[in-house]
Amino acid sequence: MxxxxxxxxxxxxxxxxxxxxxxxxxxxxxxxxxxxxxxxxxxxxxxxxxxxxxxxxxxxxxxxxxxxxxxxxxxxxxxxRRELQRRSWFREAEATLHVDGERALALLRQSGEVDVYLPEVERLVNRHQQTLQANPELRDEVRSILLSAWREKFAQPRYERLPERMRLEHEKGGAHHIEALLDQ
Ligand SMILES: [Zn+2]
Structure with missing residues (x-):
């Protein structure tokens, strides 16, 4: 009415x-x-x-x-609203990775279910280089969470509009980048 x-x-x-x-x-x-x-x-x-x-x-x-x-x-x-929530989860993970790894991993997982962006991954890794180098288990966990979030991203409908080859190249390029960042 x-x-x-x-x-x-x-x-x-x-x-x-x-x-x-x-x-x-x-x-x-x-x-x-x-x-x-x-x-x-x-x-x-x-x-x-x-x-x-x-x-x-x-x-x-x-x-x-x-x-x-x-x-x-x-x-x-x-x-x-989802994007704002994702940012706040990711920021909190970034702020706590060196003090509370478990919590940071849970936050990264939640945020990755919404989306993941390479520039933010770079920022996170650069900020926590020492922690990640000193703690290979944590680093492996971070890498596997980010990689699966990255693959999930390309399974979403908005990426289905890209030609298949281009989609695969983006996905592979990004995955290599994440692996290289977290393979020290
Ligand atoms: Zn603006």
Whole structure:
């Protein structure tokens, strides 16, 4: 009912199209841009244009499709919440690896179930080089968690859109990189 009234309200104001904000949800998209992901507004000027390097796209759609775009916006919000949760797990793992290995491994596992990004893996390994060198068992665990998260990443639907050969090359290249980082 509320939705119907809202659509009607938009039409009465003579508006035929609306706009939805898209960014690309990755490890480096800033929180301000993530907060706009999926938001719907009546005109493009209603959105920020931070030009901060985060991808930004405004998608125009007919007012009569507001319902399905709002449903899409809810899914996009879920993706953003998962990414923010993933970051906080990964950051906590990074902060605790040298003092509480077990806890850090559990956090890495949780975060890897959402996604894993090579620049963050590099950061983690660089920060904890001494701990990892002194503790081969911990290093092996970290490597195996990150490798399986990496393989899982390429089994996700968004990677199925890549041509098979390219997907395999990305996957193999990344796996080699993780192995090299954690094989000291
Ligand atoms: Zn941004």
């Amino acid at each position: 509320w939705m119907t009234l809202r659509v009607l309200g938009q039409r009465l104001r003579g508006r035929k199209v609306l706009y939805q904000y898209y960014t690309n949800v990755t490890w480096r998209t800033c929180e301000q841009c993530l907060a706009w992901h999926g938001c719907i507004r009546p005109w493009p000027e209603a959105f920020p244009d931070p030009q901060d390097g985060c991808p930004r796209q405004l998608l125009q759609f007919p007012v009569r499709e507001l319902g399905s775009y709002r449903a899409q916006a809810r899914l996009m919000g879920d993706v953003v």
